Amino acid sequence: MSEDLVKVKTIAVLTSGGDSPGMNAAVRAVVRAAAQSEINVYGVKHGYYGLIHDEFVEMDTHSVSNIIQRGGTILKSARSEEFRTEEGRKKAADNLKKYNIDALVAIGGDGTFTGANLLSKEHGVNAVGVPATIDNDIIGTDETIGYDSALNTALEAIDKIRDTADAHERMFLVEVMGRDTGFIALETSIASGAEIALLPEELTNVEEVKRQLNNMLKEQRRSSLVVVAEGDETGGAIKLAEKIKDDFSQYDMRVCILGHIQRGGAPTARDRVLASRLGAAAVKVLIEGHSEVMVGVVNNSLKLTPMRVAISKKKELDHSLIELAKILR
Numbered sequence: 001m002s003e004d005l006v007k008v009k010t011i012a013v014l015t016s017g018g019d020s021p022g023m024n025a026a027v028r029a030v031v032r033a034a035a036q037s038e039i040n041v042y043g044v045k046h047g048y049y050g051l052i053h054d055e056f057v058e059m060d061t062h063s064v065s066n067i068i069q070r071g072g073t074i075l076k077s078a079r080s081e082e083f084r085t086e087e088g089r090k091k092a093a094d095n096l097k098k099y100n101i102d103a104l105v106a107i108g109g110d111g112t113f114t115g116a117n118l119l120s121k122e123h124g125v126n127a128v129g130v131p132a133t134i135d136n137d138i139i140g141t142d143e144t145i146g147y148d149s150a151l152n153t154a155l156e157a158i159d160k161i162r163d164t165a166d167a168h169e170r171m172f173l174v175e176v177m178g179r180d181t182g183f184i185a186l187e188t189s190i191a192s193g194a195e196i197a198l199l200p201e202e203l204t205n206v207e208e209v210k211r212q213l214n215n216m217l218k219e220q221r222r223s224s225l226v227v228v229a230e231g232d233e234t235g236g237a238i239k240l241a242e243k244i245k246d247d248f249s250q251y252d253m254r255v256c257i258l259g260h261i262q263r264g265g266a267p268t269a270r271d272r273v274l275a276s277r278l279g280a281a282a283v284k285v286l287i288e289g290h291s292e293v294m295v296g297v298v299n300n301s302l303k304l305t306p307m308r309v310a311i312s313k314k315k316e317l318d319h320s321l322i323e324l325a326k327i328l329r
């Protein structure tokens, strides 16, 4: 984190990794905050792929009109294997030099920040990270951009599944996203009143799951919902169903995988506000001379975290929420 005052004239902004609702709001905030400070902005299409393959487009305040409410990302997102190599990052740095770009705003998740940090270390490119992923798995910010939207999308779907589960007195195993982390699974299970939540952060004992379901069925529950994070130890909802279906054949078990609907749709108000704050903050901290940092909001205040710290460890679930889910089900 350096803090020398530098005149930033031109910046680039990109979105990378899994898209998340609110990425557009963040791009808009970066472009508009930069314009306020008379900084030129290039948008880079397709994340690091576009950085390597010269997909730079000039942006101004009009380029970001009417996007704050839209899901996806107007800059497109991608995953680039080439950027994981030194040669790939050298090509990316050469392109940034070609356009006289002083700094990069990378909007994405932990992988995106790992890449940006390497680009900065190897080629002296000033880089600021803006956390955007539905997984909410980044330390240094209470929530990532897109998490609240994905949570609400998943919850709406689970509420609907509960209606039909109840009508048919069925058992549903609902799989939500979260390759390595159970934020969506835990909070949707609390908010929907699910009977059980299976999280990547906890060991899953299939016999124990069966026992709990049996106990609840003895309480004469009319339906059962098990929310399963895709990264759960059992390997997701389909695999779990294979392991338990014979024991619950009378409940006409169904599996529903929510999948990518959780990544799309209009961002919630909270995500739009978070993205607006963080996008503008990224420009501010670049002007102040910071680099290799991530902007976040903690306890409603802006916070800077060195990128190397942000990528160094996994954000932990709140154990009191795990207990709460168990008490209230």
Ligand SMILES: Nc1ncnc2c1ncn2[C@@H]1O[C@H](COP(=O)(O)OP(=O)(O)O)[C@@H](O)[C@H]1O
Residues within 6 Å of the ligand: 016, 017, 018, 048, 078, 079, 080, 081, 082, 083, 084, 085, 108, 109, 110, 111, 112, 113, 114, 115, 116, 118, 132, 133
């Ligand atoms: N270890 C790494 N070294 C260099 N670049 C990386 C590394 N990890 C990820 N990246 C770059 O960041 C991109 C996005 O990472 P990914 O993990 O897919 O998404 P997210 O940023 O949402 O976690 C990758 O496609 C790759 O180009």
Ligand SMILES: O=P(O)(O)OC[C@H]1O[C@](O)(COP(=O)(O)O)[C@@H](O)[C@@H]1O
Residues within 6 Å of the ligand: 017, 018, 019, 109, 110, 132, 133, 134, 135, 177, 178, 179, 230, 263
């Ligand atoms: O869209 P893909 O490539 O199938 O990736 C799915 C993964 O992306 C996510 O939606 C978001 O993850 P990242 O933000 O780390 O890219 C995960 O929850 C999910 O496991």
Ligand SMILES: [Mg+2]
Residues within 6 Å of the ligand: 017, 109, 110, 111, 133
């Ligand atoms: Mg990630």
